[in-house]
Amino acid sequence: MMETALKALFILLYATFVGFMFMGIIRIVTARIHRRVGPPIYQPILDTIKLLSKKSNITHGVIYDFGVLYALGATILAIMFIPLGNIGVLRAYGDLILITFLLEIPMLGIMFAAMSSGNPYAGIGAQRALLTMLAIQVPLGFAIVALAEFYGTFSTYEIVMAQQVSGWSIAHLPLLLAAIAYDLVLQAMFGKEPFDIMIAPGEISLGPMVEFGGKHMGILQIQHAIALFAETLFFSNIFLGGAVVTTFASPVLNTIASLAILLVKQIAVLLVATFMGAIFPRFTIDQAAKFYWKWPTIIAALGAILASL
Amino acid sequence: MVDWRLFDPLFEYARKRSMWIVSFCTGCGGIEMPPLATSRYDFERFGVMPNPSPRMADLFLITGYVTPKTLKRIIITYEMQPDPKYVLAHGSCPLNGGIYWDGYNAIKHLDKYIPVDVAIAGCMPRPEAVMDGIQKMMELIETGEADGWKRYKENYEWYRKNQDELFGEGWREKTARRWIPWLMDKKKEVKEE
């Protein structure tokens, strides 16, 4: 029991720290494409500390406070189900659909909070977020189906294990198609252009986040960091082979090695998203919905069909 | 419970290195904000970045002259910001009226209406001068001298009195209601007939 708790704590701390580093990496890489220096990598941590140390706080009632915590809680729960190399608390129960679901519900929590704030921009942002969520369901579903059909299981851990034998998922054509579709979906989950429609700073002033300030925003920053970690981790697990290292004698070394391999894969996923975000404008919400229901859906469906053949 | 004062140096450091700006360019100095925020001067190196929502912002840049109509929005936006918050005034105009010293529609002394922490000379200040102002603001935050928000709380009556003198009593409600009759299509009906 103690061991499990320690493991959970380790995963949580590691995910938070690496998540913040990821946020820093996104900012630095974007800055470099912009031909500027950019902030130091630990900047998001400073931002969060500053937000948490704000002296006044505005709340709009219980749902407003609860929504933020709900989002954070769901993300933490999600991270527990995803296999992190050799470590895992609930990885045995890590069902594909469950994890996908858990990665999406933080948005619901933020939407609760945003809606209860009564700001019209937050309302519009919440609408947009909902529609984006609806739009990504279809390609996401097909991608998951493709995976499940290919490996014959819904368990993430088993998929990771299967990949150690048969090579990375993206080496197989059906799953490559699914991975492309999933990567486009990830763009929306990260909130990067061209699908950052729900926050759209130039249009609706950060949308759902417009009313959050101080501690609420600080918690959301932490949630965002963990979510970044969880989403990239999930992707590298199911498509990029995950990491199961057994070469070393010591389990600690094995763990560190697998974490390092995962980190490299996660950063690769992150960089693709950052590049795409830096060079494309954002869609409008109807264009995004149409886009998701067209290309990624077709690709993912093709993958699913090929996988089931 | 934990004594949070222990962490104050950390908090002050974080506040200093992560100032988010309200994206509200109030005057002509707004033209120097893009160079500052973009590649050439890039104040994101110090964690300064524009933020669309006043609820998250710490730093308010008064970029140049302020008209009463804008000042109303500035006051409302300023009050929306969570404490601690800082104000940096650019150029001559907020200080002593600038070139609009005899103009009927420009505020002469900004500090009568909201507290200001740092002043920069210039019309308009070069980006380097604004960077210098931001550095100065960082120093003041670290030493705890940037206490405009405390002054605003303590002397709220005085600031409120000045604001009311300038805009008339009940200006907040009036400003909010000003456009409603025009949105309600009352005039349109007349036109249709």
Place this chain on the structure above:
Amino acid sequence: MEEITFKVAPESKVKKKPSFLKPWLSLKYLFKKPVTIKIPYESIEPAEGYRGFHTLDWNKCVGCNFCGQICPARAIEMTWIEVDGKMEKRPHPKIDYGRCTFCQFCVEVCPPGALGFVESYMLTTEWNEEELQLFDWVPIHPDKFKEIQETYRDWRFPVEKIKFDKETKEVTYYLRNGEEFKFKILGYGIRPPKPPAKPTVKAEEKAQAKPEEKTQTKKPELDAESEKAD
């Protein structure tokens, strides 16, 4: 009849084709050197002739108030000054950087060329009454200004602190290189101040003079302006 011809660009030249792939080319800048100037670790110098703070050669200045008349912001006020107990023969311009727009028309019109400007432009202060005194000064000699600028090369204001005693009207400049510089303000305006300066009486006079002022504003005559100035 006048005939003109001009070229109209064909549509094919103006329009562009959309592409999914071309934007990816911009990623090449990821590995190029940033164009950022890393202030405060790097600095760039303002161009030669950048319109910065003023300088004033006190010996050359004849107190003609041309600068005060051309100033669009009325930032210039002629000031009667006493240095070391000796009154300057002519008033000198006092420039208010809370008004000045740095157009330097005053420098252009100065008949003896006493007013000048240097490239320094940086003046940042905390907002409290003491420090804001820095924004209102009688410019110092160009040689001294340039000397200070050469020593520091950071384009800052050459004075660190200005102390203004409201009672005795005594002004002390604490220059950046440690020098102090003291003088006394006797009064404002073109005409020399009357020896017994009584501020209370002056204020009353001003109140009476006000309606006159208003009538004069309707007919803007510059000659009337210099007369009225005390």
Place this chain on the structure above:
Amino acid sequence: MAEEVKATWPKGEEIVSALLEKAPYAEGSVRRERRLEFKVPADRIVDFLRTAKASGFELLLQITAVDWPNEGEIELVYQLFSISHGTHAMAKTRVPRDDARISSVMDIYPVAETYERDAHEFYKVVFEGNPKLEMPWILEDEDREAGVSHRKDFDMLGYVKKKYKILDRFDEDKENYVI
């Protein structure tokens, strides 16, 4: 390859004479090359602008109000531009200062609505037929009520002193306030 477009601009005198034929109530003159000037009585301005639009003056660039207190009149200058003739024309008309009324030209140039709102706000000229004159424009309500205008008799410095109390931070008794 760029295609060359030829345009022929008639001489100013020709435009004036052609226009005056249709609108005999106006006076016209040629200032210089590509600059015309018309003087129109205030009650015929709508007719004149309709004629002008029909004869090639497509753009209304601005309506300028100039206050002439000595003559007791406000001059309204309609800045017209003709793309086909490459010519700018001013149509000047005068209305009495105390009761500045003129009919709106919104039907001819819809954009005039904005210019008329501007002239109404700052020169208190009433344009009959413009539905948006009462709509808030640039000035705030309290300024409007206090009588801010750009007419020559508006005492700006007095108003500024009343509104902002002190003018100068450094010398409150600075006297040289002549503008």
Place this chain on the structure above:
Amino acid sequence: MVSQQELIREARENGMELLPLEKDTYELFFGPQHMATENYSLILKMDGHRVVKAIANVGFLHRGFEKLAEYRPWHTNIALLLRICVPEPDVPEAIYSMAVDEIMGWEVPDRAQWIRTTVLEMARVSAYLFWIMGLSFKLGVYTAGQWAAAYRERLMALFEQLTGGRVYHIYTIPGGVRRDIPGDRWLRELKDTVEYIKAKLKDFDNLLFENYIAHRRLEGIGVMDKKFALAEGVTGPNLRATGVAYDVRRADPYLLYPELDFEVPVLKEGDALARAMIRRFELEQDLYILEQLLEMGPPSGPYKVQDPRLKNLPRLKVPAGDAFAHVEATKGDFGAYVVSDGKNKPYRVQIRGPSISHGVRVIEQLLVGARLADVPVILMSLDNCPPDIDR
């Protein structure tokens, strides 16, 4: 069965307010504290994410220039009036100076004409780069904007060397310009800069103007037709995007433009995409004009009118009269009407900014039925500049 309209009418007749019977809409105060508008406010009545009605709320930047100008000497007004158009402050300087020149009857020397033309073209290039920044920030492709702002700094440095000011140049004065060109080095640097920006234009094409998503975002929104545009007083690139070849540099030539060779872009679509393409092409043409000017070289001679009256600037009197001058700014037709009554101060100055037609009536009509996401894009594609309206 009674129709809904009849019910509403009946309720109104009986003095009842039955607003819920109507379509439920909400109000959105768009600006001035908003990234997209900046000192300009739109009051939108929204139905879902479509705009039903838009009202422009202007005046946040009103300083009463036209009144203030009546109290300042002729030359000094340059320091005041250039604040009307912050992205290209040389345009108000130039039009005011041209109008005063005409009243004074001054023939501006050749060298001054060359410098004025060069400064205007440089201002155009820098304003277009600024516009690229605005557009890309509103579309969400921040990279292009960052580059544009950085490249614009090169022009700012050149302006600084020439005029002594970074943003507010206070350079063109009635009768010529204030300073001479600071030597051949400046000309060489200008040439380098023109070449540099020309080379970088390809990057902007790749990233922004040929970007698939940018095309999807821009096309078909904010459509104007020729008749509407002319009636609403639309000028500049916005008018050219509807198919009218109206460019003040050609239609009412001034300065050195009759001698210069450039093409006027015209498109027929009249939507945001066409406006963006026209602006992109004009940026190219402006660089080409600058190249021609550099090839021509500044003519020798004085840079200011030789007039003894210029010795005494505060008391310079301008004879009674009035004049109108206008130039082609990047936003459209920028005009000044100056009246003098023979005193040392102007009697009346009116500046006509192009945005006074773009930013009020045109935007109010174009926004009806637009999506909320398109509001900033339409605003930016019209290149609305609030200080023009407020003055």
